[in-house]
Amino acid sequence: MTRLRFTLLVGVLLAALIVSMTFAVMVGSVGITPSVIWEVLFSKIGLSVEATASKAQSVIIWEIRLPRVILAAIVGAGLAISGAAIQALVRNPIADPYILGVSSGASVGATMVILLGAFSFLGSYALSFAAFLGAIFAVVIVFLLARVNGRTSVIRLLLAGIAISMVFSAMTNFMLMTSKQQGGIQAVMHWMLGSLAGAKWSTIGIPFFIFLLVLILLLLNYRQLNALLLGEELATTLGINLDRFRIFIILVVSLLTGVVVASSGSIGFVGLIIPHLVRMIVGSNYKLLLPISALMGAVFLIWADMIARIAIAPEEMPIGIITAVCGGPFFIWMLRRRRYSFGDGE
Numbered sequence: 001m002t003r004l005r006f007t008l009l010v011g012v013l014l015a016a017l018i019v020s021m022t023f024a025v026m027v028g029s030v031g032i033t034p035s036v037i038w039e040v041l042f043s044k045i046g047l048s049v050e051a052t053a054s055k056a057q058s059v060i061i062w063e064i065r066l067p068r069v070i071l072a073a074i075v076g077a078g079l080a081i082s083g084a085a086i087q088a089l090v091r092n093p094i095a096d097p098y099i100l101g102v103s104s105g106a107s108v109g110a111t112m113v114i115l116l117g118a119f120s121f122l123g124s125y126a127l128s129f130a131a132f133l134g135a136i137f138a139v140v141i142v143f144l145l146a147r148v149n150g151r152t153s154v155i156r157l158l159l160a161g162i163a164i165s166m167v168f169s170a171m172t173n174f175m176l177m178t179s180k181q182q183g184g185i186q187a188v189m190h191w192m193l194g195s196l197a198g199a200k201w202s203t204i205g206i207p208f209f210i211f212l213l214v215l216i217l218l219l220l221n222y223r224q225l226n227a228l229l230l231g232e233e234l235a236t237t238l239g240i241n242l243d244r245f246r247i248f249i250i251l252v253v254s255l256l257t258g259v260v261v262a263s264s265g266s267i268g269f270v271g272l273i274i275p276h277l278v279r280m281i282v283g284s285n286y287k288l289l290l291p292i293s294a295l296m297g298a299v300f301l302i303w304a305d306m307i308a309r310i311a312i313a314p315e316e317m318p319i320g321i322i323t324a325v326c327g328g329p330f331f332i333w334m335l336r337r338r339r340y341s342f343g344d345g346e
Contacts, residue, residue, distance in 0.1 A: 024302050075260050079096075080270055089228065172192075222287040273323075
């Protein structure tokens with residue numbers, strides 16, 4: 001892809017992101033026009049504009065809807081680049097961040113907080129902290145199981161991830177089955193299917209910083225990611241320390257996915273769908289694939305969250321159901337596509 005086409009694509013996706021965010025803030029039980037949204041936004045960042053928005057509209061936009069939309073963009077972008085990196089790591093087009101046990105580990109942590117009151121001394125941060133701790137703990141176990149004689153095997157990594165996911169899922173199910181708290185059980189199930197309802201300005205900073213850090217680190221190592229697609233022998237010939245680089249990818253992806261899952265619950269298929277769509281457009285060069293995946297993932301999850309909010313209004317549908325409805329048919333189509341091959345730019 002030429003630099004001009006790449007620049008145009010980035011511009012189109014940025015415009016789509018801004019339009020999507022504006023439309024998402026408009027949607028809700030209280031109708032709000034785009035002019036009011038931008039008026040409130042400009043006034044909050046210190047620009048002098050004519051005030052026509054009511055106090056209630058200002059609160060709804062700034063305190064409720066905008067943090068949620070921004071968190072949706074961060075989560076979508078983070079899951080998309082994590083999926084792209086994991087697919088390069090294991091050279092498998094159907095891999096995503098959750099194969100490392102991140103989701104199941106986070107679910108155990110969240111369930112312990114909701115049903116057992118663990119980490120209650122942390123107050124409103126208890127759920128996020130416990131989910132993140134569970135995610136990282138699961139990944140550490142997977143990594144230790146996959147490392148034999150000082151080397152990390154991709155096959156062992158995949159098998160260990162599956163095994164640990166099953167163990168942690170069993171632990172979550174056991175706590176659910178033995179609990180007498182009907183409300184707590186519903187809360188756990190809702191969290192496990194993903195939700196952005198708890199988004200606040202105070203919960204956005206850490207996910208955004210971690211996402212930006214991981215994106216920069218992955219972009220700085222895009223050549224190594226490209227080399228992984230060529231096979232272990234060629235990557236080693238090019239001077240890449242495979243074990244060290246695998247550890248690096250596992251750590252940064254686990255950090256990002258753990259933080260994202262702690263903020264939004266378990267949301268599947270984003271890290272699987274988006275990198276595939278981007279490869280069809282820009283090819284498999286990670287210098288192009290990572291930023292485009294981030295933008296497309298952000299737009300995708302904003303729309304998924306919007307649909308989740310209005311599908312069964314006034315109730316809210318878990319966002320994981322929406323992504324699964326989109327991801328399932330896409331996954332089947334991908335398997336049936338005879339000419340598809342990993343890294344193909346078709």
